[in-house]
Amino acid sequence: MQEIKENNVRSEEDSQPAVVITNMNKWYGKFHVLRDINLTVSNREKIVICGPSGSGKSTLIRCINRLEEHQSGSIVVEGTELSSDLKNIDLIRSEVGMCFQHFNLFPHLSVLENCTLAPIWVRKIPRHEAEETAMHFLEKVKIPDQALKYPGQLSGGQQQRVAIARSLCMKPRIMLFDEPTSALDPEMIKEVLDTMIELAEEGMTMLCVTHEMGFARQVADRVIFMDDGQIVESNAPEEFFNNPQSERTKLFLSQILGH
Amino acid sequence: MSSLSFVRETMLPSSTPPTMEGSVIGWVRYNLFNGPFNSILTLLFGAFIVFIMYEILPWVFLSSWTATSLQECRDTIALVHGEGTTGACWAVIRERYLQLFYGFYPRELYWRVNLTFLFMLVALAPVLFPKLPRQLLYFTGIYPFLGYWLLWGGTIWTPFLTFAGLIVAFLVLNFISEKRGLLLGVITGILLIVIWFVFGVIPVAGLFNNALPLGIEIVESDQFGGFTLSVIIGSSGIAASLPIGILLALGRKSDLFIVKSLCVGFIEFIRGVPLITLLFVASTLLNYFMPPGTNFDIILRVVIMVTLFSSAYMAEVIRGGLAALPKGQYEAGDALGLDYWKSMRLIILPQALKVSIPGIVSTYIGLFKDTTLVSIIGLLDPIGLSGAIRSDTAWNGIVWELYAFVAVIFFVFCFAMSRYSIYLEKKLETGHR
Ligand SMILES: Nc1ncnc2c1ncn2[C@@H]1O[C@H](COP(=O)(O)OP(=O)(O)O)[C@@H](O)[C@H]1O
Numbered sequence: 062m063q064e065i066k067e068n069n070v071r072s073e074e075d076s077q078p079a080v081v082i083t084n085m086n087k088w089y090g091k092f093h094v095l096r097d098i099n100l101t102v103s104n105r106e107k108i109v110i111c112g113p114s115g116s117g118k119s120t121l122i123r124c125i126n127r128l129e130e131h132q133s134g135s136i137v138v139e140g141t142e143l144s145s146d147l148k149n150i151d152l153i154r155s156e157v158g159m160c161f162q163h164f165n166l167f168p169h170l171s172v173l174e175n176c177t178l179a180p181i182w183v184r185k186i187p188r189h190e191a192e193e194t195a196m197h198f199l200e201k202v203k204i205p206d207q208a209l210k211y212p213g214q215l216s217g218g219q220q221q222r223v224a225i226a227r228s229l230c231m232k233p234r235i236m237l238f239d240e241p242t243s244a245l246d247p248e249m250i251k252e253v254l255d256t257m258i259e260l261a262e263e264g265m266t267m268l269c270v271t272h273e274m275g276f277a278r279q280v281a282d283r284v285i286f287m288d289d290g291q292i293v294e295s296n297a298p299e300e301f302f303n304n305p306q307s308e309r310t311k312l313f314l315s316q317i318l319g320h
Numbered sequence: 321m322s323s324l325s326f327v328r329e330t331m332l333p334s335s336t337p338p339t340m341e342g343s344v345i346g347w348v349r350y351n352l353f354n355g356p357f358n359s360i361l362t363l364l365f366g367a368f369i370v371f372i373m374y375e376i377l378p379w380v381f382l383s384s385w386t387a388t389s390l391q392e393c394r395d396t397i398a399l400v401h402g403e404g405t406t407g408a409c410w411a412v413i414r415e416r417y418l419q420l421f422y423g424f425y426p427r428e429l430y431w432r433v434n435l436t437f438l439f440m441l442v443a444l445a446p447v448l449f450p451k452l453p454r455q456l457l458y459f460t461g462i463y464p465f466l467g468y469w470l471l472w473g474g475t476i477w478t479p480f481l482t483f484a485g486l487i488v489a490f491l492v493l494n495f496i497s498e499k500r501g502l503l504l505g506v507i508t509g510i511l512l513i514v515i516w517f518v519f520g521v522i523p524v525a526g527l528f529n530n531a532l533p534l535g536i537e538i539v540e541s542d543q544f545g546g547f548t549l550s551v552i553i554g555s556s557g558i559a560a561s562l563p564i565g566i567l568l569a570l571g572r573k574s575d576l577f578i579v580k581s582l583c584v585g586f587i588e589f590i591r592g593v594p595l596i597t598l599l600f601v602a603s604t605l606l607n608y609f610m611p612p613g614t615n616f617d618i619i620l621r622v623v624i625m626v627t628l629f630s631s632a633y634m635a636e637v638i639r640g641g642l643a644a645l646p647k648g649q650y651e652a653g654d655a656l657g658l659d660y661w662k663s664m665r666l667i668i669l670p671q672a673l674k675v676s677i678p679g680i681v682s683t684y685i686g687l688f689k690d691t692t693l694v695s696i697i698g699l700l701d702p703i704g705l706s707g708a709i710r711s712d713t714a715w716n717g718i719v720w721e722l723y724a725f726v727a728v729i730f731f732v733f734c735f736a737m738s739r740y741s742i743y744l745e746k747k748l749e750t751g752h753r
């Protein structure tokens with residue numbers, strides 16, 4: 062993580078925002094899933110995105126690394142606009158890490174190989190160097206002793222931490238999280254959240270879709286509420302939780318905080 | 321009230337599970353005589369097996385190994401085992417086994433076939449067993465050319481120049497893909513190879529051979545036969561149909577309309593046509609399309625047809641494996657910035673192929689057994705040879721012995737493949753799901 066901090070400090074483009082989304086729209090067939098999205102994420106900003114199921118949260122963050130294609134408007138990530146140019150897409154994907162709800166680790170590779178695969182093949186880093194980096198991040202997520210096991214032999218919480226380490230090994234400038242804790246048993250949620258909190262404290266730019274409101278209060282610079290494919294409300298966490306403006310936000314908060 | 325409240329005072333230590341009854345009698349009782357119905361079934365099937373053995377074993381063992389004709393064989397059996405015994409006449413195998421193995425390959429050159437077979441095992445070893453040193457794969461790479469040269473003979477320059485041509489074409493492909501994109505690179509590479517094969521190799525090899533004659537005695541394709549022929553066709557088909565099948569399966573899942581339609585069309589066409597038809601096309605029809613005077617080797621033609629045939633099946637088997645992977649695997653590869661081919665090679669295919677192993681091996685076994693169909697277009701594989709032997713006056717009337725022998729040899733090959741696939745599945749198990 063030290064390296065990334067330094068990277069960011071050294072970077073001449075440090076002042077430019079990490080992600081700029083302007084007037085972005087997306088349809089699945091006829092279904093208008095994202096409507097006129099405008100969002101600017103500055104460097105090292107931590108954003109939590111929440112909203113009812115089906116409101117388009119996953120689709121939004123998946124557009125940022127082009128797992129989904131948007132149809133109008135523009136998305137600029139670290140100064141590079143997402144277009145259908147494959148070179149741009151691969152470049153952006155190697156700068157943006159992503160963690161999924163179901164981890165999506167590669168079951169046929171050991172934990173260590175999961176972590177070294179992309180650095181070796183995308184970044185062209187020598188194997189031993191990639192392994193050193195991988196061990197460094199596996200220590201950071203507190204599972205260096207599992208390095209030689211296969212994902213199928215780990216608990217859910219451990220798997221998600223491996224997934225985080227795997228993304229970090231690419232030294233990304235932005236991390237996307239899509240409900241990283243919602244497939245986990247309650248006792249494992251904390252270990253994953255702790256890892257994410259640590260990451261946030263080190264200055265990573267993060268966009269997290271999550272309903273862990275404690276996490277949002279603790280680390281988020283901004284909380285965004287989505288409904289029906291739109292950004293309905295966006296505010297600092299204190300304001301957002303204590304003084305929601307929109308009726309939809311109030312209803313949503315009462316539902317998830319009410320019990 | 322008291323039934324609702326319970327507090328455990330001492331925690332139970334873990335204990336070992338109760339052992340199954342270890343004795344033989346226990347096993348027999350549990351597996352064979354578990355209740356009256358199962359006992360009756362066991363007895364019935366036991367009686368059936370005894371009956372079959374009673375009929376077959378005397379035929380197998382009250383037999384003759386030394387004779388030069390069927391009549392002599394029958395006489396010997398009658399003499400040794402008593403009048404009326406109808407034992408097998410294994411003498412035919414003893415007389416003709418060389419032919420069944422080598423066809424009409426010149427006797428003094430059998431060592432070349434043996435050496436090729438031995439080299440094949442060496443070339444296969446690093447592919448089958450990843451623990452072996454990876455350097456052996458270089459040998460695997462040159463083996464097809466070496467094997468071809470050993471079997472057919474002739475100047476060494478032909479296989480050498482073919483190999484060199486492939487390497488040059490690959491380097492050009494790499495170079496152009498880096499500079500101008502993959503598509504152009506692949507097209508140029510394939511074009512180069514085709515031009516080189518059709519127009520370049522033979523004349524240039526002739527020139528080289530004049531300058532430096534290096535070669536061994538030529539053996540013509542019509543001298544090939546027996547299990548040698550089956551193994552040549554089978555192993556070439558097996559080696560070539562997996563990569564082609566993978567490309568077809570990926571093409572069928574592609575977003576590119578033309579690629580997809582071509583692959584679907586090819587797969588559906590080939591699967592819809594009997595292999596026999598394709599073999600007839602290979603043996604007769606193709607000659608009409610070739611420029612007159614060209615000699616397109618019959619074995620090569622058959623290998624191409626068999627390969628195309630089984631790669632269509634292979635493609636469908638692998639497509640099943642691809643479909644079994646969760647979408648998340650593709651997404652995780654994409655999200656890490658791996659391009660299409662890297663993500664296929666490193667993430668998708670290793671998993672999809674692992675799931676497809678049983679289907680792939682079934683296709684292989686089917687392919688290997690289907691090589692016997694070449695007897696219909698007049699090639700003398702073991703089945704074709706059996707026909708020839710049976711029409712020899714000395715052995716006229718012999719049936720079971722020959723086919724039983726052929727069946728046993730085929731069974732050994734196929735059973736080996738099946739066992740290997742089980743071994744491989746176990747080895748690749750990583751505790752997933
Ligand atoms: N591949 C797809 N094709 C069609 N509709 C989809 C697809 N993926 C998601 N949707 C729809 O888009 C909407 C938003 O989905 P998603 O972004 O996953 O919501 P969220 O993550 O907020 O629960 C949902 O109504 C969902 O049914």
Ligand SMILES: [Mg+2]
Pocket residue numbers: 118119120239240
């Ligand atoms: Mg979602």
